[in-house]
Amino acid sequence: MEILRHVVVLLHLVGFAILFGAWVAEAVSRRIRFTRVMDWGLALAGLAGLILAAPWGIEYELNYVKLGIKLGILVVIGALLGIGSARQRRTGSLPSAMFWLVGILTLTNAAIAVLW
Numbered sequence: 001m002e003i004l005r006h007v008v009v010l011l012h013l014v015g016f017a018i019l020f021g022a023w024v025a026e027a028v029s030r031r032i033r034f035t036r037v038m039d040w041g042l043a044l045a046g047l048a049g050l051i052l053a054a055p056w057g058i059e060y061e062l063n064y065v066k067l068g069i070k071l072g073i074l075v076v077i078g079a080l081l082g083i084g085s086a087r088q089r090r091t092g093s094l095p096s097a098m099f100w101l102v103g104i105l106t107l108t109n110a111a112i113a114v115l116w
């Protein structure tokens with residue numbers, strides 16, 4: 001059970017790496033745009049996160065305030081990616097605030113996970 005949980009943590013981290021890596025790749029290339037890879041990373045991190053939010057394979061209490069905040073941030077990132085991608089398709093460009101917010105909020109969620 002514990003090893004299975006660790007596998008799900010690994011998938012959660014892979015999702016984070018895909019989302020944040022895809023975002024950094026665009027940022028350093030000075031391309032203010034969202035890509036499908038970001039959606040896949042968010043979906044994987046979110047799905048694995050929800051599975052981890054259930055208390056199995058651990059002997060300690062989960063911090064549900066922390067998890068609730070992470071879930072809220074994930075929903076905001078999802079909304080930004082969804083609305084931003086639609087706008088990008090329609091107008092050909094993305095407001096830079098939406099782009100930067102996705103990177104900042106993704107890093108914020110990782111920081112909450114590690115530092116709280």
Ligand code: HEM
Pocket residue numbers: 005009012013016042045046048049050052053067068070071074077106107109110113114
């Ligand atoms: C973009 C969204 C997210 C990012 C970037 C993210 C990032 C991370 C990172 C980097 C860790 C590893 C922390 C460590 O091992 O010290 C972690 C762990 C964890 N995350 Fe997330 N997370 C996200 C969303 C979520 C969501 C939505 C949930 C659930 C509501 C969640 C639940 C968890 C749990 C329970 C752990 C601890 C796993 C364990 O050690 O058993 N995460 N997250």
